[in-house]
Amino acid sequence: MSVPSGRSPVMADVARLAGVSHQTVSRVLNGHPNVKTETQARVQAAIEELGYRRNSSARALVTRRTGVIGVVAFDTTLYGPAQTLAGIEQAARAAGYFLSVVTLQRVTRQEVSEAMDYLAQQAVEGYVVIAPHRTVVEGLADAAADRPVVAVEGGEAPDLPVATVDQGGGAELAVRHLLDLGHRTVHHIAGPRHWLEAEYRVAGWRRALEAAGAPVPEPLFGDWRPRSGYDLGGALARDRSVTAMFVANDQMALGALRALAEAGVRVPEDVSVVGFDDIPEAEFFTPPLTTVAQDFSEVGRHGIRLLLERLRLADGASAAPARHVVPARLVVRTSTAAAPRA
Amino acid sequence: MSVPSGRSPVMADVARLAGVSHQTVSRVLNGHPNVKTETQARVQAAIEELGYRRNSSARALVTRRTGVIGVVAFDTTLYGPAQTLAGIEQAARAAGYFLSVVTLQRVTRQEVSEAMDYLAQQAVEGYVVIAPHRTVVEGLADAAADRPVVAVEGGEAPDLPVATVDQGGGAELAVRHLLDLGHRTVHHIAGPRHWLEAEYRVAGWRRALEAAGAPVPEPLFGDWRPRSGYDLGGALARDRSVTAMFVANDQMALGALRALAEAGVRVPEDVSVVGFDDIPEAEFFTPPLTTVAQDFSEVGRHGIRLLLERLRLADGASAAPARHVVPARLVVRTSTAAAPRA
């Protein structure tokens, strides 16, 4: 009787049943300290009896907080972004936030702007942008967000808090590992231009070679897909001077392994191969792939952490742009071995 | 001056600037027919000048529609679920809906209930549940949703609209392909028990064998991961009578290929292998994997379609549970060949 049938209960219904004012119900719901334990219990009981659930729209209307974080992602088909997204989701939920995700079809400044605009419609409190691409970082500038933004995998986006894996450092690990095995130099199949991760890996690769006084060959640019690794790997396979290659992700490394096999080049006897990402499949490639592991969910977690910090500071004082860099880790399997005698 | 600085513009601000009532602004925003073209233009101009954006909470409060669809997903690390989610996201956005995603950590009835509860807090209008597991389907029953629910990959969930790939049919394609190549029978490395997709693939495999009068060996149960394919594939490799295996997903097939290689068994000369999913890597396995392709995004799209249909029917009349089944497709590569002479 306390709730007219046909509509779901509201605070006033709970209040009536518990014999208190709607405000007291609100206090119980929000954990306000000054409520008698007994009253609290009575309200709780009423809530449960009616199956009451607070109307989030009404609450958001007055508090101006929706509890929603907007996420702009790109190509969640790739292992890395998908994992990062999962990490973000975990962290957000743990903090009591909801996630609204938009996946970009193409990486253009306009699409980034549109995605953020779309999310703004939903009154997200802030954005986490998975920004593996230079264009995305630029698009962020256009979007002129009036809300906090954190970039994940966003390289060194200026004026923006960033959570990222140490791509360059990971690349250095890979190259040093190969040099230590006695290879004269290391060839590189890179990710596509304008992808920040690709650029940083190229830079790290170059740095490690130069530090060792090794010659720096021209890098070849793929598109992350196995197919391009196959094509470019095939090209390198024909060059008998190549004894070591560092491939910018595991999928392309897979393609390269295939091309090498078809060319009759043995891995690791003739050529050593190192990948990047450590996808679950890498361990079972032919041969099992030495690669650089990234902790994606850690990155996602820190992305959310940085955003929440910004949200707490609220409007006025925007904190200094912070960076959180997660180290990469080399996983040695059997696709690498000592350089063959010349 | 029309907007007091320090707060964002509201409808009344736009109305004042355009010299109309706030209701007319609302009409323009909602595409109401009876507004003079000229008025419309004036309002539009005012909106743009002020950078006005409608407050979605206020709107949701009065319309009782949030425009948010809740998605319950599980293990988006796996290729299939991740792809399905992407398809759902595309379709939802195209229809003007937002998505709120919760990813389950473990598949228990309780976690499913909790996830739906969590989404209910946000007043989602309906649920799309990626339900590849028997437990999830059961959990749906507990959750006693007062809102429409659609299961994706949910097998034959009773009383629930379902969008799914024809798993059984796909398995039959795989098995028939192998039998046609002259194999006496086909061994099966299955997915984990209680996974609906796994069960349907087992059923299809059995059906095809029985239809052909072939003996039906005991299936082996893996966990989708490459490691289990490796372990179980190794076991089958030791059995010289095995000439063909159908592996329930590509990741396990990769593990199996590895185990066969290590055991000195040649693929496809000694043993033929067929996978399931057609992940991007499959084409570059050693050897390139014959597999069954599923159109995940199509499934996601139809999941959203079914939900939207339910939402339109609104509260009263719940439509008859509909099913949309997307056919699977065999992709022949070089991991399969004619049976070796006995």
Next chain:
DNA sequence: GGCTACATTGTTAGCGCTCACATTCACGAC
């Protein structure tokens, strides 16, 4: 002209909640 019909716009009343403030009561200090 007077009436109807319809297009166009304005007015008013909430949606369900939280915030600011008012009120009540109990208790101890003086």
Next chain:
DNA sequence: GTCGTGAATGTGAGCGCTAACAATGTAGCC
């Protein structure tokens, strides 16, 4: 006793929007 204090609760207003209805203008028609 009186007053101050703080805990516990209630009251009223208003967040920004849409829905329902009212009011106006405008044309068409007899």
